[in-house]
Amino acid sequence: MEVKNSRQKQRELTKNAILEATEQIVLLEGWQAVSIRKIADAIGYSLPVVYTHFESKDAIQEEFVKHGFNLLATAMQQTNEKYGDAETRLTQMALAYFEFAFKNAAYYKMMFGLGIPSCQKVQEIAEIGKFSSIVIKSISSLMDEIDEQRKFLKFHTFWSILHGLTSISMVNITAAPNEMQQQILLDATQGFIKNINR
Amino acid sequence: MEVKNSRQKQRELTKNAILEATEQIVLLEGWQAVSIRKIADAIGYSLPVVYTHFESKDAIQEEFVKHGFNLLATAMQQTNEKYGDAETRLTQMALAYFEFAFKNAAYYKMMFGLGIPSCQKVQEIAEIGKFSSIVIKSISSLMDEIDEQRKFLKFHTFWSILHGLTSISMVNITAAPNEMQQQILLDATQGFIKNINR
DNA sequence: TTTTTATGGTTAACACTGTTAGCAAAAGTA
DNA sequence: TACTTTTGCTAACAGTGTTAACCATAAAAA
Secondary structure: OOOOOHHHHHHHHHHHHHHHHHHHHHHHHOHHHOOHHHHHHHHOOOHHHHHOOOOOHHHHHHHHHHHHHHHHHHHHHHHHHHOOOHHHHHHHHHHHHHHHHHHOHHHHHHHHOOOOOOOOOHHHOOHHHHHHHHHHHHHHOOOOOOOHHHHHHHHHHHHHHHHHHHHHHHHOOOOOOHHHHHHHHHHHHHHHHHOOOO | OOOOOHHHHHHHHHHHHHHHHHHHHHHHHOHHHOOHHHHHHHHOOOHHHHHOOOOOHHHHHHHHHHHHHHHHHHHHHHHHHHOOOHHHHHHHHHHHHHHHHHHOHHHHHHHOOOOOOOOOOHHHOOHHHHHHHHHHHHHHOOOOOOOHHHHHHHHHHHHHHHHHHHHHHHHOOOOOOHHHHHHHHHHHHHHHHHOOOO
16 A cells, blocks of 8 residues: 555546546547647646646547557456357457447547548548449459348458458557568458358 | 630649649658648648638548549559459459558558557557457467467457458448448458358 | 745747638739 | 739638746745
């Protein structure tokens, strides 16, 4: 047990207040709406006080990224404990991951640096159609069925695999070596092709 | 053929100059380093001139997102034409996608709103370890092998699938319906599990 | 108890950012 | 030549992250 005098206690309290105030803004308006002045306003102190607890705005974000990964880890832990069979366990973990990301969208976006495209107009960019039609054509030549919706589903799956690997490599989180990245790509593609006709 | 007087010609020229100047900055320092004043400086005009060609900074970005998807589409097209066998064609497309993303990293990041995490410090966040160790444990219970590196590879593959689907859904590019997203998730997970022992 | 010393907090400023209003000069049209 | 339209400018507004200079007040030393 460490002894804390009232000074240290006070410091910790206002540091927590900063994080809570920031979370309020993040959840309501997203990280891009966070400003040091807003935080200072919310905790009832003047602006430079924030800088006595965090050396920059990035430092505050880092704290949130850490917290986000902690939340994700516990969500996975809980799912892990709930199911006995290894296969359903992994499937449930996939669902839990997905659920986490959308229930904590603000956190997830911060964790992976997502969110610049305005989320509204991007849907209307026609250029995406060119890309998807080419890939869909290539995928459907491997499929027995000709159901349009299943083709679209498979395309979305394939694209997700590609984009996921790419963006994780790009943010360089796990710092996997270069030749491994290619192996991962081929590994995932193989699994996709194998499963293409269910 | 439309007749363009010298006024329209001039307008188009400076518009192109804006895009080229912006590209220079984007390629050298990334999109976050782009400012309207820098652009104006580069094209030798004053600041508000930029606003006579683009109504906002977001509009400029939109242009780049479009251009990025065009580049991606032609890369896929070229790969598509090069290979006869459907299976190798799809595999080569996966490789081409990956190559495109890293050769045009600045574009790719803009297209998917990637890049807030500082890319340097994120690697050192210990909290990621908790998450990955749990998932790796769950994956390895499905594997016959006990090679550490292969476990890590499989984890990376699984994570890529999850993150890819999540972030594409979150940016909401294709606007796939909600129940389909879950199907895609299960589809990809199934393929991954099926292929887990090669 | 008095005098330093450290500390929590303040205001004000710097150097930026995107965006817009108002005005002067140039170019095209009558 | 006189009038209208376009083009480009300076200056400003309202923000942003960050830091320097300063002032009380509380703790520590004399």
